Amino acid sequence: MPESACSADYNEIGAAKALDGFRLSLAKYVYHGRKAWHANALLFEEVTKNHSFDLIVGDEIYEVRDAIAAGVVKVRAPTVMIHDFFGSLAMSRNPLELLFVHLRNRRAVGVYERGPASALTHFFVGELEDIPDESFGFLLPNKRKLAEKLMTFLGYIVRFNPAEYEDVAAMKARMGLGSEPLVVCATGGTSAGFELLELCAKAYEIMKASIPNLRMISVHGELFGRSLPALPCGVEVRKYVPKIYELYAASDLAIVVGGGTTTLELTALRRPFVYFPLEGQFDQCVYISERLARQQAGIRMLYSRTTPSLLADVGLANIFRPPVWPPIRCDGARTAALLLDRMLRAVPDACRPESARQAERQ
DSSP, rough: OGGGGOOOOOHHHHIIIIIIITOOOHHHHHHHHHHHHHHHHHHHHHEEEHHHSSSSEESOOOHHOOOOHHHHSSSOOOOOESSSOOOEEEOOOOOHHHHHHHHHHHHHHHHHHSGGGEEEEEEEEEEESSOEEEBTTTTTTTTHHHHHHHEEEEOBSSSSSSSHHHHHHHHHHHHHOSSOEEEEEEOOSSTTTTHHHHHHHHHHHHTTTTTTTOEEEEEOOOOOTTTOOOOTTTTEEEOTTTEEEEEHTOSSSEEEOEEEEEEEEHHHTTOOEEEOOOOOOOOIIIIHHHHHHHHTTTTOOGGGGHHHHHHHHOOOOOOOOOOSSSOOOOOOHHHHHHHHHHHHHSGGGGSSSSSHHHHHHO
């Protein structure tokens, strides 16, 4: 739809206003994101008002959830909200951040427990154990207990069948990479984690003393106007890899920012990987890190405490290392499809556009 061009890019807001090196300021992100959230909520209202839908699926549509609760947005079709974490967390002892997080959690609980939550169906990508068994905050309910009542748990979702990517040598041959040991360094698609590229490159130079034919591919994603750091000769740089999981599957070691999709794909592929949660970003530092610790997947490191020599030592100790974690179930997309199909079939026929009814009859 042409309206999509009017949607604000939250990644750009974070990169321009809230990132300071490898650290995200939650307070700055929220402060600078308020207008964009409001604009996107109004855009949602405009699109759903001007077009007819049988079902709406939104990924982490917190701005829409809040606008529904405030009466700014009206739900005109069954709407599914997809979550991969539940509840905000303060990442500092700053009194303003603590107060903001508490108020935000209290408002969210109110939305979920009273009235407006009934307008949304909630899916969670993951398992019940991925939600901490703790309170939202002072005088607020337990996160896991509320999620168990509110959410439908899908399990994990990846874009591929892990069984097709088990042979590292075959994947290297398929991608024309050669047989050399391969390290992939990736920021996850945005400029968040940009500094990791330089750290990986310096560690690569040290690792080559032990593995002379070592190869490194660095994938940086969108830089939002920033220039690439000076990387040493031998580090191959790529901006965008359409199916980056295939590159991970061909790797002997991956070093990545600790985002949910990237770390889940590497867990499903069962490749050795080191991950750096973006400091100050609570979902990566807490929710994702706790999931990976429970699954015994990946090596967690802190950017602010990691030198090139330390990363090189960890890399050499883990490259080629067989996975210690068991395979994970990745059939969440099928579960979601079956649930969405059931919801579509439950839409009263009289409420559906004639074009949709004709297509189904055909």
